[in-house]
Amino acid sequence: MEKGGEMKKWKFQGNKNLTIASNITVRGVLNMVMDNVNSHDDVIALGHGDPSHYPCFRTSPLAEDAVVKTLRSSKFNCYGPTVGILSARKAVSEYLSRDLPHKLSPEDVFLTLGCTQAIEVVIDALACPGANILLPRPGFPYYEARCAYSGLEYRHFDLVPENGWEVDLDAVKALADDNTVALVIVNPGNPCGSVYSYEHLEKVAKTARKLGIVVITDEVYGHLAFGSKAFVPMAVFANIVPVLTLGSISKRWVVPGWRLGWLAANDHHGILEKSGLVESFKGFLNISSDPATFVQGAVPEILENTRDEFFSNTVKVLGKVADICYEKLKEIPSITCPHKPEGSMFVMVKLNMSLLKDIQDDTDFCMKLAKEENLVVLPGMAVGLNNWVRITFALEAPLLEQGLERIKAFCKRHGV
Numbered sequence: 001m002e003k004g005g006e007m008k009k010w011k012f013q014g015n016k017n018l019t020i021a022s023n024i025t026v027r028g029v030l031n032m033v034m035d036n037v038n039s040h041d042d043v044i045a046l047g048h049g050d051p052s053h054y055p056c057f058r059t060s061p062l063a064e065d066a067v068v069k070t071l072r073s074s075k076f077n078c079y080g081p082t083v084g085i086l087s088a089r090k091a092v093s094e095y096l097s098r099d100l101p102h103k104l105s106p107e108d109v110f111l112t113l114g115c116t117q118a119i120e121v122v123i124d125a126l127a128c129p130g131a132n133i134l135l136p137r138p139g140f141p142y143y144e145a146r147c148a149y150s151g152l153e154y155r156h157f158d159l160v161p162e163n164g165w166e167v168d169l170d171a172v173k174a175l176a177d178d179n180t181v182a183l184v185i186v187n188p189g190n191p192c193g194s195v196y197s198y199e200h201l202e203k204v205a206k207t208a209r210k211l212g213i214v215v216i217t218d219e220v221y222g223h224l225a226f227g228s229k230a231f232v233p234m235a236v237f238a239n240i241v242p243v244l245t246l247g248s249i250s251k252r253w254v255v256p257g258w259r260l261g262w263l264a265a266n267d268h269h270g271i272l273e274k275s276g277l278v279e280s281f282k283g284f285l286n287i288s289s290d291p292a293t294f295v296q297g298a299v300p301e302i303l304e305n306t307r308d309e310f311f312s313n314t315v316k317v318l319g320k321v322a323d324i325c326y327e328k329l330k331e332i333p334s335i336t337c338p339h340k341p342e343g344s345m346f347v348m349v350k351l352n353m354s355l356l357k358d359i360q361d362d363t364d365f366c367m368k369l370a371k372e373e374n375l376v377v378l379p380g381m382a383v384g385l386n387n388w389v390r391i392t393f394a395l396e397a398p399l400l401e402q403g404l405e406r407i408k409a410f411c412k413r414h415g416v
């Protein structure tokens with residue numbers, strides 16, 4: 001009731017599509033779990049993947065200096081072109097081409113606000129009436145959220161834990177129809193910590209070719225592989241199928257707050273160009289905002305000159321904490337880890353519900369864990385797998401060990 005006693009009828013309201021789409025994001029679910037912790041002082045966060053706070057994951061001084069230098073040069077206080085400044089596009093094309101049998105040109109690369117905006121660009125560009133896209137389960141739910149918002153139908157194919165979380169290619173073939181336009185893979189994998197072999201990626205490429213669809217490869221964890229398999233970029237198979245590579249400096253350089261990502265079109269036969277997709281990418285970028293120009297200005301220095309020791313040290317630290325995580329989890333009977341993580345910052349583990357009393361499901365597990373132990377992990381339902389949990393191991397080793405001890409104590413207390 002307003003002043004004067006009369007009810008005024010206002011004509012505006014919030015867009016409900018945004019609420020619906022945002023409910024299925026990792027951040028949305030983590031906030032819900034976080035609301036259950038007892039004391040905010042002593043929380044151990046094994047839920048989200050941002051290790052930039054920990055000294056052992058501090059970015060390379062070269063990257064910090066590069067940004068300071070471009071900022072102080074006063075040459076990058078301007079607006080940039082909507083597709084990104086040329087020197088940065090060139091640097092990204094050369095960076096990606098190092099691992100490819102072909103050479104990308106700067107015109108194949110579009111700079112985005114993190115890998116997040118690269119996802120928005122491709123989903124929106126593909127969202128034509130009636131079209132559908134194939135997404136992995138478990139997956140990175142931002143894809144689902146963005147599809148829901150943009151009205152692109154999505155269908156899930158399973159990743160198979162017993163096969164190192166490889167794509168179930170028979171499921172892909174069974175799901176696809178005349179309106180299927182693309183397939184998404186995340187490699188190295190979030191949430192599974194998987195790294196795909198050359199052979200598997202080749203099979204994915206051949207399957208997509210048969211179906212006449214484009215492969216979108218989320219390689220935001222590119223090169224963060226510490227198991228037996230080396231990271232192979234999907235674009236190695238761009239002679240078989242057109243490949244859209246999404247990436248950013250957020251994870252490999254541990255600077256997610258810098259918001260610098262890219263989308264690269266590996267288009268050997270001009271198929272993406274002819275389809276109008278490349279035109280749509282430019283259209284999207286014309287009606288959205290760009291990464292800060294001074295960060296773009298630092299990209300050539302960052303991509304060309306970051307020392308190998310920085311990369312190898314990050315991979316070494318991740319490998320060590322992944323080992324600790326895997327070994328510690330073995331001590332907990334009610335949790336099974338079907339596949340040792342080989343890359344990224346995450347592992348998916350299965351809850352053996354029959355060994356847990358007074359726990360309803362994965363969400364209940366995470367809520368009670370937050371309340372009783374001040375520890376946050378992500379319920380599997382947020383990434384598409386009920387009664388699983390995603391654990392981040394990208395922490396300082398002692399803190400990770402302490403966190404896993406808390407999970408162990410919790411499971412023991414709630415064990416049958």
Ligand SMILES: *Cc1c(COP(=O)(O)O)cnc(C)c1O
Nearest residue numbers: 114115116140190220248250256
């Ligand atoms: C973190 C992440 C992103 C987003 O990357 P930003 O560069 O921070 O926007 C995209 N995809 C996956 C799989 C991620 O884990």
